[in-house]
Amino acid sequence: MLKSQTLRILLIGLAVVVAASFLPLGVSGYVLGLLTVAYYFGVFSMAWDLLFGFAGEVNFGPTFLIGTGAYTAGILDNLYGLPIWVCVLAGTLAAVVGGLILALPALRVRGPYFGLTTLVAVLMLQNFIVVDAGLTGGEIGLTVPDVLTISEVVNYQIALWFMAVSGAILFALSRSPVGLILQASGQDDVQAGALGFNVTKHKLFAFIISAFFSGLAGALLVFYFGSASIGTLIDVTVGVQIIIAAVLGGRRTILGAVLGAVFLIAMSEVLRPLGDLSNFTVFALALVVVLVFPNGFFGLLTRHKESV
């Protein structure tokens, strides 16, 4: 029964993605640009949901993983002019290694301390970038010589299908036996241990997967923007937006995170005429949604099916 549900959600998702791939026929380049960024942020949020929703660990530092991937890729391109795909791979690898170095000690501490550790990691990375400005571009930002493509439509399609594939993998993983063990470890680690599961191993695995997709998306985003900066990729407020998107979309749903990311970026665009008040309004709206619909958008969409 559940297998068919997983399959059905994946098929519906595919249909939505195929439909979205025809958007360039009807909307302006400006809107495509916004959606491109939203899709990358959707991947950030999905990767975060795997850690929070399933492994039960609140990672306040998603931007540590993203930033490590993005800056590694950007710096390699800048210094050595390596092919983009080599830089992206190296960035992804760096995020995974960085994630491991962070997670190994962080997973030894419980509850809020894990979150604090990840938060401190973001601040350290941010400081490193500012201090080592010669390498990283510091507060001004890093400009890379190469971009994925200059075509808005191609950039849009790359982001869309990258998000689709990442989402399918993360979603399938969350519904697999590994996802089941992960969820049990997140909810009750004592019981999971008593059932013979090495809880730390499973949480570490989740962290690595999360780091992989965060780093990969971060590295790709650098070659979409043609630049990297603290304000767009690393700042704590960026991390908070990723978290809000995931919670808005629906905790423990993976795919909901994409809805949340698109919603956040669309709303800040729609509310732009409000000027300084626009961000405030977006966050206030997000707060209302979280309080009234704690299961998020995705929870609303699937509620009927679950109650039947």
Next chain:
Amino acid sequence: MNDCASLDVGHVTKRFGGLVAVKDISLNVKAGEILGLIGPNGSGKSTVMKLIMGIVRPDAGSVRISGQEVAGLPSYKIARMGVGIVFQHSRPLHRQTVLENIKLALLPDKLTRLFADPGIEARVRAIAERVGLSAVLDRLPSTLPFADLRKIEIAKAIARDPKVLLIDEPFAGLTQQETAAFSQLIAELRDDGRAILLVDHNVKSVARLVDRVLAMYVGEQIAEGSAEQVMGDETVRRVYLGGSIETAARPESAFSDAATPFLEVEKLSVHYGKAQALEDVSIHVHAGEFVSVVGLNGAGKTTLFNAISGLLPYVGEIRQQGHALRGLSAARVARNGIVQAPEGRELFVDMTVRENLDLGAHHLAPDESATQIEWLFELFPILRERQGQAAGTLSGGEQQMLTIARALMMKPKLLILDEPTLGLAPIILEQISHIIETLRRTTSISMLLGEQNVTFALPHADRVYVLEHARIVWEGPPNRFAAEAGRGYL
């Protein structure tokens, strides 16, 4: 089939800070045998279970599974060596069906398994058939009755076919009929050749099932033998029932407010989700009267007190001097004179003794507060000495005294004491006992005392209620308790 016992625990000791939770406990369970591990709340029996499972590590001693040493290993390794545990509280995955919840327990601990074995569902169905969950496999846990949730826990624990099965309070919260079915199931699991350790509060509830019983009290073994032997054991009787009980009960007619008692609880019912915690409970306390509510852990004592204190929604009526308390906040109930010293103590552990006491008095006028604290320091001299010390650094007994003192700072008309003896050594009990006696002799306070320790509850009571499975089953003066209601407490 095997010479050494399936489970062999030798001289384990576990300390938490200054508290020795388990002291030099040894036990063994052979294949095809059930050992009952019993003891009152706080005796350390659950800690023994956690030591075996590797959830906490022993400070000393050995734990052997079929001869292999496992002490100090993480629990997932111990689980794989053939130990399963049924937790008292069921915490299933709520988004997954019963089938998926059981399937979880059958999955290998591997990261590479993206698809489960095709045969796994057949195994889930076989296990479900065995524990009686076949009909509800596709439902979500939240739609199931309490007994079925317990069955899910058993199903998970036996999924990997453990040689040793630990079961924590197997019958807590079950009806008699469900208890019979569970006993049957546990007996069958023993007949498969498993070694089973049942952990429970008293002998009576597991007597029919166990082959042997080991009794614990404040971390130490006090008796071992057949259920009959342990029930007849002098020490066990003293721990559970007390020796000859001297009571100084005052008859109900001695209280002047016979028509409208100070506190009246009428047909009180409380539900926690599906579990009924109280059913049609009616009690009353006269002004100045000391009343004990006796019941085992889980009987509903704390629920009763929390409902009176305004902490829980309920059906029924609770009145103070004739006025209904419904709708009053917990803070208002306390200020009106019904004050609870809760079971968990709930001290502010980082604040000093004095600060904790001052918090209890924050609505009193300064001179009133000074008089009150002076009186309390006379009642509890140790607290005067410890004034400047952080509450968290006090011993268990001192913390309990501080809890009572803080409640008394509020100048209660009715003091509710919930399990003041929990986990305390006998000598401390005597001191607390003395304080309660002083309160009874020298003040006009009424007292409602909740206890599973009958020895402690009876001498202080003018009247006793027995709470069992959410209902009041007996009411009377303390001197008739042993004869009429005592046997259930062994």
